[in-house]
Amino acid sequence: MNTHQTPSDLISILDKGELTPELLSIQQKVEQGLRISDEDALCLFEDAPLSLLSVLADHIRIRKSGNKTFFNRNFHIEPTNVCIYTCKFCSYSRLIKNRADGWEYTMDDMLAIVKKYDDQPVTEVHIVGGVLPQYDLDFYCTLFEKIKAHRPELHIKALTPVEYHYIFKKAKVSYEEGVRRIVASGVDSLPGGGAEIFHPEIREQIANDKCTAEQWLRIHELWHEAGKRSNATILYGHIERYEHRIDHMRQLRELQDKTGGFQTFIPLKFRNKENEMSYLDESTVIEDMKMYAVSRIYLDNFDHIKAYWPMLGRHMAQVSMTFGVDDLDGTIDDTTKIYSMAGSEEQNPSMRTYDLVSLIKTAGRIPIERDTLYHELKDWSDVSFEEDQEYKGYIALPILN
Ligand code: SF4
Numbered sequence: 001m002n003t004h005q006t007p008s009d010l011i012s013i014l015d016k017g018e019l020t021p022e023l024l025s026i027q028q029k030v031e032q033g034l035r036i037s038d039e040d041a042l043c044l045f046e047d048a049p050l051s052l053l054s055v056l057a058d059h060i061r062i063r064k065s066g067n068k069t070f071f072n073r074n075f076h077i078e079p080t081n082v083c084i085y086t087c088k089f090c091s092y093s094r095l096i097k098n099r100a101d102g103w104e105y106t107m108d109d110m111l112a113i114v115k116k117y118d119d120q121p122v123t124e125v126h127i128v129g130g131v132l133p134q135y136d137l138d139f140y141c142t143l144f145e146k147i148k149a150h151r152p153e154l155h156i157k158a159l160t161p162v163e164y165h166y167i168f169k170k171a172k173v174s175y176e177e178g179v180r181r182i183v184a185s186g187v188d189s190l191p192g193g194g195a196e197i198f199h200p201e202i203r204e205q206i207a208n209d210k211c212t213a214e215q216w217l218r219i220h221e222l223w224h225e226a227g228k229r230s231n232a233t234i235l236y237g238h239i240e241r242y243e244h245r246i247d248h249m250r251q252l253r254e255l256q257d258k259t260g261g262f263q264t265f266i267p268l269k270f271r272n273k274e275n276e277m278s279y280l281d282e283s284t285v286i287e288d289m290k291m292y293a294v295s296r297i298y299l300d301n302f303d304h305i306k307a308y309w310p311m312l313g314r315h316m317a318q319v320s321m322t323f324g325v326d327d328l329d330g331t332i333d334d335t336t337k338i339y340s341m342a343g344s345e346e347q348n349p350s351m352r353t354y355d356l357v358s359l360i361k362t363a364g365r366i367p368i369e370r371d372t373l374y375h376e377l378k379d380w381s382d383v384s385f386e387e388d389q390e391y392k393g394y395i396a397l398p399i400l401n
Contacts, residue, residue, distance in 0.1 A: 057324030083130030192231030224261025237283030296324025
C-alpha cells in the first residue's frame with residue numbers, strides 16, 4: 001500500500017461547510033476501507049461536491065493501483081455492424097433495413113485482419129459486433145480455433161452475453177454447454193458490453209429484445225466458474241435515474257462477491273448521434289466524472305475502473321484519472337467503429353503509444369503496459385521516443401511592421 005494523504009487530510013483543505021453529516025460518514029467509511037451502501041451511493045451522486053468525490057475515489061485508486069495507470073495494446077474485429085436487435089441507443093441497428101450500408105465480414109476477412117497484425121506488438125484481439133444468424137456457434141468456434149492456431153499467444157477477448165445468448169439458443173445448447181464450447185475453442189476472456197442498464201424499467205425501454213439482465217449475469221457467472229475473467233460496463237447518461245445506476249452496480253457487486261471473476265468496470269457515456277434517442281442531451285463532463293468516482297467508491301471488490309478515451313476525448317480521459325480511473329482503453333489503430341458511429345469525441349480513435357504514454361505521464365501517473373489479465377509487461381516511464389527529440393521550442397516568426 002502506498003503512503004498517501006488520507007481523505008481526512010485532504011478534506012481539511014476542502015470547505016467542510018459543504019459536507020453534510022451523511023457525507024462525512026461516507027468519508028469515514030471509505031477511509032476505513034468499509035463498503036458503502038446504496039443509500040450512500042445515492043447521497044454521493046446527489047449531494048457530494050466534485051472535490052470530495054475526487055478525494056475519495058483517488059484514495060481507493062491509490063490503495064488498489066498505486067500511481068500506475070494501465071493500458072493495453074490490442075486491435076478490434078467487428079464482424080458486422082448489422083444487427084437483428086433494435087437497441088434504441090445504438091447507431092448500428094438501423095442498418096438492418098439497409099444492409100448495403102453495412103459490412104458483414106467472412107471468416108477469411110477476419111483472419112486476414114488478424115494476420116495484418118502479425119508483426120505488431122499487440123497482445124489482444126477484441127471481437128464484438130452486431131448479431132446476425134450466419135454468425136452462429138459453429139462459425140465463431142471455428143474462427144476462435146483458427147485464430148489460436150495462427151497465433152496461440154494472442155489473447156482472444158470475444159463476444160458479450162448478447163451474442164452468446166443468441167448463438168447458444170440457436171444451436172439449442174444450454175448456457176453451460178455453450179460456455180464449455182467457447183472455452184474449448186480458445187476464447188480467453190469476455191468483454192463487458194451488452195450490460196447497458198440492468199433495471200427492467202429502463203432496459204425494456206432501450207434494449208427490449210436482447211438478453212435480459214439475469215441472462216447477462218448468468219453467462220458471466222458461468223464464465224467465472226470456468227476459471228475465466230471478464231469485464232462489466234454500464235451505459236449511463238440517458239433516461240436512467242441514479243437509482244438505476246446504483247441497482248446496476250449492486251447486481252455486479254453481488255456477483256463479484258460470489259465469483260471474483262470481474263477485472264474492470266467501464267462506465268460508457270451515452271452518445272446521441274444517429275440513434276433513436278438522439279433527442280436526448282448528453283451528460284455533462286461533471287456528470288461523467290461523478291459516474292467514474294461513484295463507481296470507484298461503490299465497487300470496492302473491482303480492482304480497476306477503465307475510461308475509454310475515444311468516447312470521452314483524450315483530455316477528459318486525462319481528468320478521469322483523478323476520479324478513480326486507473327486504466328485507459330483505446331485502440332492503437334483505427335479498428336473500431338462502434339463509438340465513432342455513436343458520435344464519440346474522437347472520430348478517428350487511434351493514438352500512438354507515444355501519445356498515450358505522454359497523456360498518462362503528464363497526468364502524473366506511471367504508464368504501465370499490461371496484458372488483458374493485468375500482468376505488467378512494461379513500465380514506459382523512462383522510455384525515450386523519437387518524438388521526444390522533436391524540436392518543440394522557439395520558432396522564429398517573421399517580423400511584421
Ligand atoms: S447495441 Fe448491440 S445488440 Fe443492440 S442493436 Fe446495437 S449492435 Fe445490436
